[in-house]
Amino acid sequence: MHSLPLFHRISGQRVVVVGSGDMAEAKARLVGRAGGIPCPETEAHHARLAFVAMPDRRAAENTARRLKDAGLLVNVADRPDLCDFTLPSVLDRDPVLVAVSTGGASAGLAKHLRLRLETILPQTLGPLATSLSAARERMRARFQDSTARRRAIDAALQEGGPLDPFEPFGAAALDNWLESQTVGTDRRVEEFALSSDDPDDLTLRQARALGKADNVLHDAAISEAILARARADAKREPLPATPPSKGFTVVLRRG
Structure with missing residues (x-):
């Protein structure tokens, strides 16, 4: 990855916006949408983030340097080489945010990827997330075993x-699902023989299994690019480890 993706909470906090014109106004609006308070450079001592949107390249560089020297993380419009962070194209289904980033390579590409996603992600995605959050304790009571x-x-x-x-x-969907569930901790193991280190060569079944597995047992020859497709919290162990007694385990061997 070229960057560490983060969602930064700025509600009620000052964020420096330096510049004029459409680009600076767009940055200020974005800060406001996230609950932040756009402020001038003179208030930089109250802020942790800054946006610089200035057409003059030398002025933008000098401003970015001053703000960085003051300890702020800085984004400079159209200058990825000066940026401490970049802005993704954001799809908002509050509280769900889907961010698409190209690391500053092409804002247009990020935008059009986001527009495609807009057409396939329903507006009810936000209510689904809110309902799952509200039902967290009910789910823990129903399924006391975390696996x-x-x-x-x-x-x-x-x-x-x-x-x-x-x-x-729909409003009743989560209640209906919880009422219909039975508690179980069955052990399941799936084994795959991989002949390539390219994650694009994974079959749909293999990719889905990796994304769901609680445990990943693998040959030492399996590439990190493949293992990175597993859940971040999945337990990894090199073979010849024995599959755990519960949970979903994926075993990867070189074909």
């Missing part, structure tokens, strides 16, 4: 599941 809970949620949210996020979400 069983994760597997049940994965099954509900997968394509065609009762809580499929790509389908319209």
Whole structure:
């Protein structure tokens, strides 16, 4: 990855916006949408972030240097080489945010990827997320084992599941799902033989299994590019480890 993706909370905080014209106004509006307070450079001592949108390249460089020297993280419009952070194109389904970034390579590409996503992600995605958050304690009571809970949620949210996020979400859907669930911690193991280190060569079944697995057991020859497709919190172990007694385990071997 070229950057570490983060969502920075700025509600009620000052954010420096330096410049004039459409670009600076757009940055100020974005700060306001996120609950921040746009402020001038003279208030930099109150801020942690800054946006510089100035047509004069030398002036932009000098301003960015001053702000960085003051300890702020700085974004300079159209100058990725001067940026401490870049702005993604954002799809907003509050509280769900989908951010598409090219690391400053092409804002136009990021925008058009986001526009494609706009057409396929329903407006009910936000209410689904809110309902899942509100039902967290109920889900813990229903599935006291964390592995069983994760597997049940994965099954509900997968394509065609009762809580499929790509389908319209109704108010009663989550209640109906919780009432219909049974508690279980069955062990499941899937084994795949891979002949390539390219993650694009993974089959759909393999990619989905990696994204859901609680445990990943793998040959030492399996590339990091493949292993990175697993859940970040999945337990990884080199073979010949024995699959755990519960949860979903994926075993990767070189073909």
